[in-house]
Amino acid sequence: MQAVLKCPKIQVIRPYGCLNATNALEFEQDLTKTLAKEDISSLWVDLADVESLDSSGLMALVSALKIAQNLGKGFQLYSVSPATRIIFELTQLNEIFEIFEHEAELVVGQLY
Numbered sequence: 001m002q003a004v005l006k007c008p009k010i011q012v013i014r015p016y017g018c019l020n021a022t023n024a025l026e027f028e029q030d031l032t033k034t035l036a037k038e039d040i041s042s043l044w045v046d047l048a049d050v051e052s053l054d055s056s057g058l059m060a061l062v063s064a065l066k067i068a069q070n071l072g073k074g075f076q077l078y079s080v081s082p083a084t085r086i087i088f089e090l091t092q093l094n095e096i097f098e099i100f101e102h103e104a105e106l107v108v109g110q111l112y
Contacts, residue, residue, distance in 0.1 A: 010074075011040045016049035019057025028060035035067050035075075042074030046103065053084050058091065065097060078103055 011034050019027055034043055045061070047053075061077070068075035078100040080088065088094040 009040045010042045010044055011037070012044045012046055014046040014049060016051075018052045018054075019050055019060065020052065020054040021056040024054075024056035024060045027057065028063055031060065031064035032067055035064060035071060035073060040073065042076065043068060044103070045075075045077050046079050047077055047081070047084060048079035050081065050084055053087050058087065058093065061097070062093070074098075076100060 013030065013034060015027060017023075031043065031045075034040065043064070045064075050057075065075050076098045079102060080099055085094070085099070088097065088099065
């Protein structure tokens with residue numbers, strides 16, 4: 001019997017600082033452009049360097065998730081700080097997004 005590993009083409013985006021009304025539109029456009037690329041199957045968003053997230057930043061992520069779902073592509077978040085994770089929990093979006101603690105946890109999940 002042969003072992004089969006999935007080798008998805010993954011793109012990682014690492015925003016930093018504040019994701020708010022000032023830059024949410026640009027962030028959403030970056031996410032959308034990346035998802036539109038035909039050579040990727042999944043977009044991972046590393047939120048380790050995000051200091052704060054307001055409703056505009058959250059809506060950019062929701063919009064990108066919807067686009068990914070419509071295109072049949074993966075969309076995962078990881079390295080979410082405790083302060084940012086609370087926003088996802090309060091809005092119950094932690095039940096909508098795939099959120100992983102670390103990149104390694106996400107990589108293992110993609111192999112099977």
